[in-house]
Amino acid sequence: MKGSVARGRAVAAPLVLGLxxxxxxxxxxxxxxIKPFVLPSPVAIGTQFANNLPTVWETSVVTGANAIVGLLIGGILGVSFATVAAVAPVVDELSVAVVAALAVIPIVALAPVLYTMFGAGAETARQIVAGIAVFIPVYLNSLRGLRQVRAVHRDLMKVYAASPWQATRAITLPTALPFVFTGLRVASSLAVISALVAEYFGGPVGGLGKAITSAASASNYALAWAYVLGSIVLGLVFYCVTLGLESLASRHRPAA
Known part of the structure; x- marks a missing residue:
């Protein structure tokens, strides 16, 4: 009963604040x-959002597809490189500068270069930008999680003559998994933001970024904000799905 009340409050509080x-x-x-070009009203934005829901959906699908590809690529590479770096510290030491450089690459400079390399008609540039944005938090959080295993626990597994897989399953994975999902939760929103921002600087016409630019250029500011609302919803969907997967994995992960 108390748990249900607590969950209800956790959901109701942000809704009340948002309302x-x-x-x-x-x-x-x-x-x-306040003039519409400064800040449209929520009613005007909501009206445009409802009237243009099919277009908002279509553009969200384009941006969401690029974000998913970036999230998968960046997530897999982030966890893989973190695993290698945890096993071989020299790899971590050599990659520090590279990771730091990737973390500060401006999308406004990277996206046009990638469009030139892969073609303005391909979505590849947007997916790469999203993948880079995802890689950083996933790599750093995964590496931190893999390093949380205490030496005494590793020694205990050796005493019991546990195989490497048994040690990984019993000690390493349960310890690292929350850190991996923390990185993925942060990265899920970054994937959407990065894919959307990359759309501002070229590439195919589809996508929320292009739609926002077109609406603002036509001085239809309420419609531009409606597409911004669509991007917010898309980001929340990515975050909630990742949160749900984390909850599912936490219930089924092996006990340490």
């Missing part, structure tokens, strides 16, 4: 007579 913020936003636009 209050929207009401204050609407009242501020009306009372202060």
């Amino acid at each position: 209050g913020a929207v009401v204050i936003w609407q009242l501020s636009v009306i009372l202060l007579q």
Whole structure:
């Protein structure tokens, strides 16, 4: 009973806060007579979102597909390299500069270069940008998790003559898994943001980034914000799916 109440509060609190913020936003636009090009009202944005729902859906699918590809590639590479770095510390030492450089690469500079390399009609550039954004948090968090295993636990497994797989299953994976999913939760939102931002600088016409640019260029600011709302929903979907997978994996992971 107490658990249900706690979960209810956890869901209700952000909803109430969000609803209050929207009401204050609407009242501020009306009372202060804020111009639409400065800040459209929530009602205007919601109306445009509802009226253009098929287009919002189509553009969200394009951006979401690129984000998924980037999340998968960046996640797999991040966990793989973290595993190698945990086993061979020299790899970690050699890759520090590379990881730091990747972390500060500006999308505005990288995206046009990738469009030139892979063609302006391909989605490859956007997927690579999303993959790089995902790789950093997944790699760093996974590496930290793999290093959390205490030496005494490793020694204990050796005393019991456990095989490498048994030691990994009983000690390493349960310890590292929460860190891996922390990285993936952060990366899930970054994948959407990176794919969307990359759409501003060329490539195919589809995608939320292009839709936002087109609507803003036509001075249809409420529609531009409607596409922004679509990107927010898309980011929340990615985050919630990752959170659900983490919860599922936590229930089924081997006990340490």
